[in-house]
Amino acid sequence: MGRLAGLSYGLRRNPITIIGLAMLGALVAVALLAPVLAPYDPYATNPAVSLRPPGPGHLFGTDTFGHDIFSRVLYGARIDLIVAAGAVGVAMVLGGLLGAVAGYTGGWLDDGIMRVMDMLQAFPNFILALGIAAALGPSLTNLIIAIGLTNLPIYARLVRSRLLTLRVSGFALAAVSVGNPPWRVLLIHLLPNSLAPVFIQATLQSGWAILQAAGLSFIGLGVRVPTPEWGVMISMGVQQLTSGHWWVSFFPGLAIMLAVISFNLVGDGLQDLLDPRRR
Amino acid sequence: MLFGRYLLRRLLLVGPTLLGVLFITFALTRIIPGNPIDRMVGFFISDERRAEIMREHGLDQPYYIQFIRYLGGLVRGDLGTSFLTSRPVVDDLRQRFPATLELTACAMTIAVLAAVPLGVASAVWKDSWVDHLGRVLSVIGVSVPVFWFGLVLVYLFFFKLGIAPPPIGRLEPSVVAPPVVTGLITVDALMARNLPALWSGLRVLTLPAFVLGFAAMAPLARMARSGMVEALDSPYVRAARALGLPARTVVVRHALKNALLPVVTMIAVVFGYQLGGVVLIESIFSWPGLGQYAFNAAANADFPAIQGFILYATTIYILLFLVVDVLYGVLDRRVRYQ
Numbered sequence: 001m002g003r004l005a006g007l008s009y010g011l012r013r014n015p016i017t018i019i020g021l022a023m024l025g026a027l028v029a030v031a032l033l034a035p036v037l038a039p040y041d042p043y044a045t046n047p048a049v050s051l052r053p054p055g056p057g058h059l060f061g062t063d064t065f066g067h068d069i070f071s072r073v074l075y076g077a078r079i080d081l082i083v084a085a086g087a088v089g090v091a092m093v094l095g096g097l098l099g100a101v102a103g104y105t106g107g108w109l110d111d112g113i114m115r116v117m118d119m120l121q122a123f124p125n126f127i128l129a130l131g132i133a134a135a136l137g138p139s140l141t142n143l144i145i146a147i148g149l150t151n152l153p154i155y156a157r158l159v160r161s162r163l164l165t166l167r168v169s170g171f172a173l174a175a176v177s178v179g180n181p182p183w184r185v186l187l188i189h190l191l192p193n194s195l196a197p198v199f200i201q202a203t204l205q206s207g208w209a210i211l212q213a214a215g216l217s218f219i220g221l222g223v224r225v226p227t228p229e230w231g232v233m234i235s236m237g238v239q240q241l242t243s244g245h246w247w248v249s250f251f252p253g254l255a256i257m258l259a260v261i262s263f264n265l266v267g268d269g270l271q272d273l274l275d276p277r278r279r
Numbered sequence: 280m281l282f283g284r285y286l287l288r289r290l291l292l293v294g295p296t297l298l299g300v301l302f303i304t305f306a307l308t309r310i311i312p313g314n315p316i317d318r319m320v321g322f323f324i325s326d327e328r329r330a331e332i333m334r335e336h337g338l339d340q341p342y343y344i345q346f347i348r349y350l351g352g353l354v355r356g357d358l359g360t361s362f363l364t365s366r367p368v369v370d371d372l373r374q375r376f377p378a379t380l381e382l383t384a385c386a387m388t389i390a391v392l393a394a395v396p397l398g399v400a401s402a403v404w405k406d407s408w409v410d411h412l413g414r415v416l417s418v419i420g421v422s423v424p425v426f427w428f429g430l431v432l433v434y435l436f437f438f439k440l441g442i443a444p445p446p447i448g449r450l451e452p453s454v455v456a457p458p459v460v461t462g463l464i465t466v467d468a469l470m471a472r473n474l475p476a477l478w479s480g481l482r483v484l485t486l487p488a489f490v491l492g493f494a495a496m497a498p499l500a501r502m503a504r505s506g507m508v509e510a511l512d513s514p515y516v517r518a519a520r521a522l523g524l525p526a527r528t529v530v531v532r533h534a535l536k537n538a539l540l541p542v543v544t545m546i547a548v549v550f551g552y553q554l555g556g557v558v559l560i561e562s563i564f565s566w567p568g569l570g571q572y573a574f575n576a577a578a579n580a581d582f583p584a585i586q587g588f589i590l591y592a593t594t595i596y597i598l599l600f601l602v603v604d605v606l607y608g609v610l611d612r613r614v615r616y617q
Contacts, residue, residue: 119299126555253427
């Protein structure tokens with residue numbers, strides 16, 4: 001059975017992963033097509049339609065400033081996906097490289113890198129992100145850096161442990177013995193073979209990154225106020241909630257939940273597919 | 280004897296980790312943000328005055344001297360003074376700690392009491408409706424933004440249905456607070472035999488503790504399930520079954536004990552999420568704990584307070600891991616030989 005056939009067989013056995021993939025596809029489509037799909041400019045204020053309940057004109061209602069919440073939720077998919085992709089990208093590349101160096105060279109460099117990873121992991125995850133975000137100041141880039149650095153040790157550990165086993169495997173020893181320089185063995189032979197678990201982790205972490213980004217933005221350490229980011233939008237609705245205007249916070253939160261669920265379903269599904277013991 | 284050595288090794292490992300944590304926290308507020316003076320006093324001061332303030336705070340010294348001084352301050356219990364409250368950060372944190380302890384302890388109790396039966400039932404009746412329900416709850420639990428969930432429940436139970444008390448602090452406004460002994464409202468109320476305060480304290484605790492507990496439940500239930508699945512499939516359980524022991528006995532007396540060991544470790548991990556979660560949840564419920572303190576500090580760029588909170592929370596987290604490690608050694612003798 002070919003690889004693709006195996007994949008499609010595995011997917012058919014696991015309908016929940018297909019649901020997850022469909023949700024994730026929809027999320028990406030919304031992010032890409034936001035300007036086409038959104039009926040209003042996400043930044044356009046209109047005092048005349050302040051705090052309208054969900055209805056035909058404004059599907060998800062409007063907030064205090066008269067922003068159309070539906071349009072903002074659509075645009076929010078862009079920002080939250082950028083943050084998730086950026087943060088996970090930073091964590092994956094930096095963490096992966098550090099783990100690769102640690103696992104391939106061993107010795108004091110390995111010890112040094114892994115001790116630093118230990119220290120980063122000694123912090124409760126969200127609290128480290130909070131500290132970095134507070135130190136750097138609130139902005140989209142800093143939010144990505146904060147969440148990226150916080151989640152970096154996971155990838156370092158993953159890649160390192162894969163390399164430790166791969167380094168002494170037959171094909172790696174063969175590559176070394178025909179005279180490949182170490183960097184070539186590492187980059188061409190070993191790293192590509194340790195990527196599968198890294199990508200699974202990246203999928204699961206993307207959901208987590210969205211939650212962290214929304215949380216940090218909610219407390220004012222991420223993206224700033226009028227930006228259509230889901231966490232910011234929830235924080236803009238907190239005051240309105242106690243006067244009964246539930247929709248301002250409700251819809252962005254629902255969007256976060258659906259986005260994170262889709263990443264988790266796909267991540268879990270991939271894990272089951274690629275790890276035969278879990279089938 | 281062996282256990283003593285195990286304990287000693289664990290304790291020795293805490294030192295370097297803690298030092299590293301201190302270094303990172305120090306680096307966060309000194310090296311990355313450029314000049315902390317700019318954040319403290321703004322940009323519009325003369326260069327002479329700036330140099331003077333830098334000298335006063337020891338910021339003209341090389342970083343390693345600053346770090347040693349910082350450590351020296353910590354040893355004396357000095358975390359600096361909050362810009363916001365103008366009080367020593369240590370006093371603020373100490374005063375707010377019981378509120379957070381009470382909230383997280385309740386949340387953790389709810390989480391464990393829900394997760395363990397759910398996880399065990401999911402494993403025992405694998406692929407039944409209980410298992411599916413458990414899976415759905417787990418996915419929602421790890422995917423829902425806690426602060427939003429809190430807001431939704433406040434809207435439903437306080438604003439719409441009027442069952443829950445208003446989300447403003449640890450007691451309903453009409454109730455007289457018991458004298459502070461432990462700082463835990465429910466315990467203090469019990470000690471003062473103040474039943475109305477106890478009742479009110481519990482009522483107010485319910486929503487925030489449930490929200491935090493729900494988020495914590497998912498990873499615990501997953502752990503309990505996978506531990507139980509593994510245990511039920513192990514040779515000793517099959518042996519017990521082959522001997523004709525009743526299913527109940529096999530599950531409760533043989534499998535459960537071993538299945539729950541990994542859950543103990545997970546409790547420490549989950550507690551770390553909770554320390555982050557309280558920053559979001561306490562602000563929503565106006566809960567006067569560490570999380571609300573951190574929230575206010577973050578909103579006002581109160582660096583000593585943020586730094587103090589991070590150190591405090593991380594130290595608690597590290598110590599909790601130590602306790603769990605030791606507990607693991609007590610519960611599972613094999614660990615001690617590694």
